[in-house]
Amino acid sequence: MTESKTYYFDSNATTSVAPAVLQAMLPYLTEKWGNPSSPYRLGKKLVEPIERARESVAALIGADSAEIVFTSCGTESINTAITSCLYTQPTNRHVVTTAVEHSATKNCCAALEQRGYDVTYLPVNRDGSLDLKGFEQSLRPDTAVVSIMWANNETGVLFPVAKIAAICRQRGILLHTDAVQVPGKLKLDVNELGVDLLSLSAHKLHGPKGVGLLYVRKGTPFQPLIVGGHQEEGHRGGTENVPYIVAFGRAAELAGAVTVDAQRKLAALRDKLEAEIFARIPSTARNGAKEPRLPNTTSIAFAGVEAEALLMMLDQLNICASSGSACTTGSVAPSHVLTAMGLSPAEARSTIRFSLDYETSDEDVAYLMSHLPRVVAELRTAGSPRTAVRVLQPKLVAHAV
Numbered sequence: 001m002t003e004s005k006t007y008y009f010d011s012n013a014t015t016s017v018a019p020a021v022l023q024a025m026l027p028y029l030t031e032k033w034g035n036p037s038s039p040y041r042l043g044k045k046l047v048e049p050i051e052r053a054r055e056s057v058a059a060l061i062g063a064d065s066a067e068i069v070f071t072s073c074g075t076e077s078i079n080t081a082i083t084s085c086l087y088t089q090p091t092n093r094h095v096v097t098t099a100v101e102h103s104a105t106k107n108c109c110a111a112l113e114q115r116g117y118d119v120t121y122l123p124v125n126r127d128g129s130l131d132l133k134g135f136e137q138s139l140r141p142d143t144a145v146v147s148i149m150w151a152n153n154e155t156g157v158l159f160p161v162a163k164i165a166a167i168c169r170q171r172g173i174l175l176h177t178d179a180v181q182v183p184g185k186l187k188l189d190v191n192e193l194g195v196d197l198l199s200l201s202a203h204k205l206h207g208p209k210g211v212g213l214l215y216v217r218k219g220t221p222f223q224p225l226i227v228g229g230h231q232e233e234g235h236r237g238g239t240e241n242v243p244y245i246v247a248f249g250r251a252a253e254l255a256g257a258v259t260v261d262a263q264r265k266l267a268a269l270r271d272k273l274e275a276e277i278f279a280r281i282p283s284t285a286r287n288g289a290k291e292p293r294l295p296n297t298t299s300i301a302f303a304g305v306e307a308e309a310l311l312m313m314l315d316q317l318n319i320c321a322s323s324g325s326a327c328t329t330g331s332v333a334p335s336h337v338l339t340a341m342g343l344s345p346a347e348a349r350s351t352i353r354f355s356l357d358y359e360t361s362d363e364d365v366a367y368l369m370s371h372l373p374r375v376v377a378e379l380r381t382a383g384s385p386r387t388a389v390r391v392l393q394p395k396l397v398a399h400a401v
């Protein structure tokens with residue numbers, strides 16, 4: 001517990017670049033800096049590492065490497081997937097999604113609505129689960145695509161994507177899933193899952209920010225979102241980001257090597273944190289079903305506490321957590337995920353997400369729990385969040401050192 005150590009409980013926001021990943025990518029930022037489309041060796045020699053990375057990410061998800069399109073991020077992959085399904089079926093103008101998607105999907109759909117497309121946002125139950133009957137009833141003859149996330153980034157709750165895929169297949173409707181939070185935490189096999197398109201992002205699995213992928217099942221009609229050069233077999237224009245693609249490949253190998261035992265240990269540590277919070281801090285509750293859920297995520301409402309104030313106090317103690325998805329940090333609106341689950345705006349605003357990683361230790365959890373009960377109690381007695389931060393911050397700085 002050195003003064004400078006960061007206690008990181010926000011792995012769903014991003015993860016550190018693994019040393020092996022950094023090592024793999026560095027030569028492509030230094031001596032191997034060519035353009036893979038160039039006719040001479042400095043460039044041509046980069047085609048092979050890109051294809052090796054493609055094979056590594058394909059292996060992680062049980063796909064063929066020809067089914068992988070590298071993109072700039074998860075958000076681009078999601079936008080590409082949804083728009084491609086619409087552009088290739090011009091007479092089908094209906095999209096089905098859920099009310100709890102990441103903003104990448106939510107705002108892509110909102111933009112499509114402004115352009116005259118029709119979007120159904122399926123509601124969820126109080127525990128964050130989806131009603132399959134309601135889902136089936138939402139499908140229409142003009143439904144072009146269903147885009148449903150596998151694992152919710154705020155609560156960790158899983159949707160039954162394989163069952164959804166079976167229904168879509170029966171109806172001849174394309175299915176895209178945002179699986180950005182899944183690699184390394186659950187087994188991921190596109191054929192077991194039965195999806196047509198799937199999005200991932202490297203920075204959630206110890207790769208760098210700014211590289212993602214879209215899986216496109218063989219035979220799926222496709223139109224690119226980013227139009228330009230012939231890169232990615234014409235599926236995505238733009239000179240390949242060779243270092244980041246190589247890094248993604250290495251990160252995928254590491255994520256693929258995570259054992260079921262390691263996943264169980266991660267879930268046990270998360271459960272221990274949850275149990276300690278419930279035992280030691282009154283008026284706390286988990287948001288979302290206990291299972292099925294990602295093994296690393298817990299979303300907890302601390303009644304009567306403003307999450308933003310709590311996060312500021314925890315930051316003073318070198319503890320990082322989140323009050324929802326990173327993309328909404330700084331906005332005062334309560335999480336759309338939590339309000340869709342039926343939480344009141346006040347309950348949503350009192351929620352903290354802790355998301356662990358294989359690097360999270362028992363000591364990290366012990367450090368968090370050595371401060372959390374006191375900080376919550378102090379915030380509850382201090383009244384308004386602004387007053388609380390003003391009054392309590394100096395005290396916390398003293399505790400932190």
Ligand code: PLP
Binds near residue numbers: 076149153202210325
């Ligand atoms: N989908 C989910 C579930 C996410 O958690 C995120 C990132 O927070 C994204 C999509 C977007 O990924 P990226 O940051 O690579 O655009």
